[in-house]
Amino acid sequence: MAQGTRAEVIVIGAGLSGLTAASELQRQGIDVIVLEASPTIGGRAKSTTTKLGSHIDLGGQWIGHGHRRLTALIEKAGGTIYKTFTRGLPLIVRDRRTVSIFSPSALVSLLYLAIFEVMSKVYVPRRWVALTVDKAIETMAPTQLARQLLQLLVAITSTADLANFSMYSYAKTIPLCGGLIDMMGTAGGAQDSLIVESTGIATSMLAGELSREVLTDTFVTSVSQHGSEGIKVGTASGRQFHASKVIVTVPPPMWKNIKFEPALPAERLALQRNTRMGIVYKAFAIYEKPFWRDGLGAEILVLDDPAFGVFDSTSPGGPGHLCILVPGSPAHQLDNLSAGERRDFLLSRLVPHLGRRVLEPVDWHDKAWHLDEHCGGGYVAFPVTGSTESILPMPHGPIGNLHWAGTETSTDHPGYIEGAIQSGERAAQEIVRDLRQVRNGEEQ
Ligand SMILES: Cc1cc2nc3c(=O)[nH]c(=O)nc-3n(C[C@H](O)[C@H](O)[C@H](O)COP(=O)(O)OP(=O)(O)OC[C@H]3O[C@@H](n4cnc5c(N)ncnc54)[C@H](O)[C@@H]3O)c2cc1C
Numbered sequence: 001m002a003q004g005t006r007a008e009v010i011v012i013g014a015g016l017s018g019l020t021a022a023s024e025l026q027r028q029g030i031d032v033i034v035l036e037a038s039p040t041i042g043g044r045a046k047s048t049t050t051k052l053g054s055h056i057d058l059g060g061q062w063i064g065h066g067h068r069r070l071t072a073l074i075e076k077a078g079g080t081i082y083k084t085f086t087r088g089l090p091l092i093v094r095d096r097r098t099v100s101i102f103s104p105s106a107l108v109s110l111l112y113l114a115i116f117e118v119m120s121k122v123y124v125p126r127r128w129v130a131l132t133v134d135k136a137i138e139t140m141a142p143t144q145l146a147r148q149l150l151q152l153l154v155a156i157t158s159t160a161d162l163a164n165f166s167m168y169s170y171a172k173t174i175p176l177c178g179g180l181i182d183m184m185g186t187a188g189g190a191q192d193s194l195i196v197e198s199t200g201i202a203t204s205m206l207a208g209e210l211s212r213e214v215l216t217d218t219f220v221t222s223v224s225q226h227g228s229e230g231i232k233v234g235t236a237s238g239r240q241f242h243a244s245k246v247i248v249t250v251p252p253p254m255w256k257n258i259k260f261e262p263a264l265p266a267e268r269l270a271l272q273r274n275t276r277m278g279i280v281y282k283a284f285a286i287y288e289k290p291f292w293r294d295g296l297g298a299e300i301l302v303l304d305d306p307a308f309g310v311f312d313s314t315s316p317g318g319p320g321h322l323c324i325l326v327p328g329s330p331a332h333q334l335d336n337l338s339a340g341e342r343r344d345f346l347l348s349r350l351v352p353h354l355g356r357r358v359l360e361p362v363d364w365h366d367k368a369w370h371l372d373e374h375c376g377g378g379y380v381a382f383p384v385t386g387s388t389e390s391i392l393p394m395p396h397g398p399i400g401n402l403h404w405a406g407t408e409t410s411t412d413h414p415g416y417i418e419g420a421i422q423s424g425e426r427a428a429q430e431i432v433r434d435l436r437q438v439r440n441g442e443e444q
């Protein structure tokens with residue numbers, strides 16, 4: 001008998017897509033095991049607890065309007081969903097001063113976005129395949145302020161490296177994600193609601209339900225399928241696993257770490273080579289109270305390089321949670337700073353608007369996703385400029401007994417947690433259907 005651990009199905013990756021797939025397979029009576037490279041489960045959903053006992057998400061956190069799968073999952077886990085606190089329009093800050101959103105430059109930027117929103121629905125010119133978002137903004141924006149604002153807004157909604165992200169890809173993604181207004185919106189938009197207990201309540205429920213414990217610190221380095229022998233999965237520490245079917249939930253750029261045998265078909269190899277993970281740094285400053293609510297609030301777009309967005313992610317009655325997102329390539333500027341330096345650098349830029357109190361958080365947590373060894377970045381993988389075959393949702397048909405999930409492959413809100421859940425459900429259904437056919441075949 002072959003050495004190693006055997007299961008009917010192996011799921012690679014314990015993010016929301018992998019955990020959803022495993023939970024659904026187990027529900028259907030299929031023996032499943034989940035292998036995760038990181039020391040923790042959740043993948044791009046990563047929760048932690050603050051010094052004040054509150055919960056935060058360093059990865060995905062918002063439940064968008066109409067994200068019904070995620071809503072149902074949180075309700076099932078016994079979590080509490082609340083509406084994101086918003087005053088409506090964000091403050092725009094540049095050179096330490098506030099700029100009115102009704103200034104000509106800001107209005108022009110919003111007008112461009114509105115035109116772009118309409119174009120993304122009706123007509124995306126083919127020549128946009130070669131046009132980078134960076135170049136397009138450079139050409140269109142009449143003032144430096146308009147350019148900075150457009151760059152930040154596109155970066156916050158995409159996290160792509162704007163110098164290697166085409167207008168074509170961006171435009172094609174927008175309708176799939178409900179439109180730009182939806183993507184940028186709080187109430188009724190993609191930032192509609194939050195979870196008091198964080199996404200961790202859902203990932204630990206899903207993992208806890210499995211009869212076989214998720215194997216963390218288990219970095220898959222090879223996947224070989226040879227005819228009727230089933231699939232052999234090897235790990236960095238030399239362990240071996242065997243299964244009849246495998247679900248790969250690893251985002252496409254990170255397939256580079258896995259040796260597939262036989263090699264992946266050309267279409268999938270192109271997908272791996274022509275995509276890159278988004279770049280994003282996320283931080284939370286924690287305070288006893290959301291003191292900014294006595295003043296102008298803490299929804300702020302800071303345009304000075306590196307530009308960043310500030311969001312109020314405080315739960316009702318909870319301690320103040322100031323959430324900071326530095327999206328896209330400007331986030332690299334923080335890579336070589338210490339945690340203390342990053343905190344002081346970012347918070348000092350908020351002093352003119354929030355006062356000196358902002359400099360003394362009770363707690364500070366942050367994560368640069370582009371430095372995550374296994375996820376490789378976030379929110380999502382993007383096609384590089386010039387590529388059209390890897391537009392979201394990315395190809396995901398089974399290859400023999402290899403099935404594919406992950407938010408990148410979702411037809412409903414790809415890039416979001418909702419998409420991850422949908423892709424996990426879909427991959428599990430493919431397998432249930434196939435295994436049923438095999439069983440029926442054996443009975444006849
Ligand atoms: C900063 C940030 C903010 C976000 N904000 C939101 C938000 O507010 N709302 C929202 O809906 N979405 C948000 N997202 C996106 C959301 O988090 C993701 O879409 C979702 O979590 C992806 O789940 P997944 O299962 O598809 O992939 P992942 O979570 O990436 O799961 C893949 C797993 O595979 C593991 N893995 C990789 N390689 C290997 C290997 N070789 N062997 C074994 N395991 C491996 C990885 O460690 C990972 O755990 C955000 C993401 C980030 C990073």
Ligand SMILES: *[C@@H]1O[C@H](CO)[C@@H](O)[C@H](O)[C@H]1NC(C)=O
Nearest residue numbers: 163164273274275276384385
């Ligand atoms: C875009 O990414 C591709 C693939 O990684 C790379 O070959 C190309 O040089 C990049 N272009 C720019 C302008 O960064």
Ligand SMILES: *[C@@H]1O[C@H](CO)[C@@H](O)[C@H](O)[C@H]1NC(C)=O
Nearest residue numbers: 330331332333334335336337
């Ligand atoms: C950070 O440091 C590394 C290694 O010291 C270096 O290669 C890299 O260029 C630096 N990055 C930035 C943005 O300064």
